[in-house]
Amino acid sequence: MSAITDPDELARLLRSIEGYTGVFITKSALRLAPMLFVRPGELRSAEWEEINPDEAVWRIPANKTRTGEFLIVPLARQAVAILNDVKLFTGDDRYVFQGRGELVHEREHTA
Secondary structure, rough: OOOOHHHHHHHHHHHHHOOOOOOOHHHHHHHHHHHHOOOHHHOOOHHHHHHHOOEEEEEEEEHHHHOOEEEEEEEHHHHHHHHHHHHHHHHHOOOOOHHHHHHHHHHHHHH
């Protein structure tokens, strides 16, 4: 697996993420990825019921992991802060990183 091992390259990546001006939900996922060290599919399929901000943990069920093992991911206070911000937008949805199309679709049906 490829990984950034050079500190200067990592710094460039983190600056690029912070400079991203696209969709807020996408930027939030990008900001969390280097903090959590989970696979992109695990992050993309995160559900609010799996995340406990009070305990600062994310419990990923075994059926969502490549290895088939249950994972407990500790959440730094910065990660909890990002998730709290995202919750304002997708907290009523099943998925933390609900896609834009799904958000629009769901809001049209609930309005």
